[in-house]
Amino acid sequence: QKEVEQDPGPLSVPEGAIVSLNCTYSNSAFQYFMWYRQYSRKGPELLMYTYSSGNKEDGRFTAQVDKSSKYISLFIRDSQPSDSATYLCAINTGGFKTIFGAGTRLFVKA
Amino acid sequence: DAGVIQSPRHEVTEMGQEVTLRCKPISGHDYLFWYRQTMMRGLELLIYFNNNVPIDDSGMPEDRFSAKMPNASFSTLKIQPSEPRDSAVYFCASSKELGTSGSNEQFFGPGTRLTVL
Numbered sequence: 001q002k003e004v005e006q007d008p009g010p011l012s013v014p015e016g017a018i019v020s021l022n023c024t025y026s027n028s029a030f031q032y033f034m035w036y037r038q039y040s041r042k043g044p045e046l047l048m049y050t051y052s053s054g055n056k057e058d059g060r061f062t063a064q065v066d067k068s069s070k071y072i073s074l075f076i077r078d079s080q081p082s083d084s085a086t087y088l089c090a091i092n093t094g095g096f097k098t099i100f101g102a103g104t105r106l107f108v109k110a
Numbered sequence: 111d112a113g114v115i116q117s118p119r120h121e122v123t124e125m126g127q128e129v130t131l132r133c134k135p136i137s138g139h140d141y142l143f144w145y146r147q148t149m150m151r152g153l154e155l156l157i158y159f160n161n162n163v164p165i166d167d168s169g170m171p172e173d174r175f176s177a178k179m180p181n182a183s184f185s186t187l188k189i190q191p192s193e194p195r196d197s198a199v200y201f202c203a204s205s206k207e208l209g210t211s212g213s214n215e216q217f218f219g220p221g222t223r224l225t226v227l
Contacts, residue, residue, distance in 0.1 A: 032214075043114070043201050043218030044153070088153060096141050096205060096214050097166060102152035 001026055006089055006101030015110050019076040023089035023101045026070065033065045034090040035074045038103065044088055048074070079108045114219035116202050122225045128190040131222045134183055135204030143203040143216060144177055144187050153201070159185065192226045199223050 006023045013019055021035075032051055036044035048063040050056045050072075056063045064073040072089055089101040115134040123129055135142045143158040157167040162179045170177070174193070179185040189196055203216040 034215075041220075043203070043221055045218070046215045049215070092214070094214075096143075096158060096160070097155065098214075098216065099155075100153040 003027055003099050004089060004091060004101045007104055008102050010105040010107060012107040012109065013079055015079060015081060015108055017079050017108070019074075019079050019083070019106060019108075021074040021076075021087050021089075021104050021106070023072045023091075024070055025072070025091055027093075028067070028070065029093050030091040031094050032092050033063070033072045034098070035061075035063055036088045036090055036100070038086045038088060040085075044100075047087070079106075081108050081110045084108050114202055114204055114217055116200075116219035116222050118222060119220060120223045120225075122227065123192055124227050125193055126191045127226075128188065129192045129196075129224060129226075131187040131200050131202075131224070133185045133187070133202030133219060135185070135202070136206075136217055137183070139204035139206045139217070140182075141205040141207070141214075141216075142179060142185050143201075143205070144185070145201040145203065145218075146198045147201060147221070148198045156187070189224075192224075194226045197224055197226050 004025045034049040035047045037047045038044040050063045050065050053065050053067045060077045062075040084107050086103040086105050088103040090098050092098040117132045144156040147153045156169045157177045159179045177187045199221045201218050201221045203218045205216045
């Protein structure tokens with residue numbers, strides 16, 4: 001079993017839709033939960049991070065962690081064509097060795 | 111700052127040839143990472159350095175791969191001999207020690223797209 005599981009998609013939605021992206025993980029020691037966004041032909045960039053359980057909101061983006069279920073989510077409200085990218089969940093125990101999910105390709109159609 | 115710089119951006123080589131990928135981390139960052147990204151396996155950590163010292167190389171696939179960091183502003187990833195299955199995008203990333211707080215954000219370079227024929 002992989003330490004982080006993420007559906008690669010692709011996920012295609014119309015502009016304005018609410019997008020839900022998810023990952024599951026297996027190691028309960030993980031404490032930091034991150035979402036990276038990767039545009040085509042570019043390197044990943046940190047979008048949001050959450051420590052332990054709970055929600056974190058930043059504009060149209062909300063990151064959610066449920067440690068009891070080992071489940072993390074990223075919600076995008078009012079999705080825009082500029083949100084089209086690959087979204088990678090990433091987790092670590094607080095150190096520098098970060099494990100990335102496979103990434104979900106998102107397409108937002110105008 | 112210019113961000114993490116990688117060269118070359120694209121490399122096409124033939125099986126059996128030596129390939130050297132280069133990375134310049136962000137100034138002041140004391141961690142450097144090498145990743146490989148493929149459709150099948152996603153983003154995999156190959157090796158990372160702290161203050162120029164290799165800390166964890168357990169992700170290096172086999173002896174054909176080697177990485178060095180001779181100083182704080184330069185690192186190389188070498189593949190010798192290269193094989194078609196090495197074809198992937200190789201990313202370098204750097205990070206700064208943040209103590210006990212923060213996510214230890216990694217800043218990625220643009221990647222080197224390697225094709226081994």
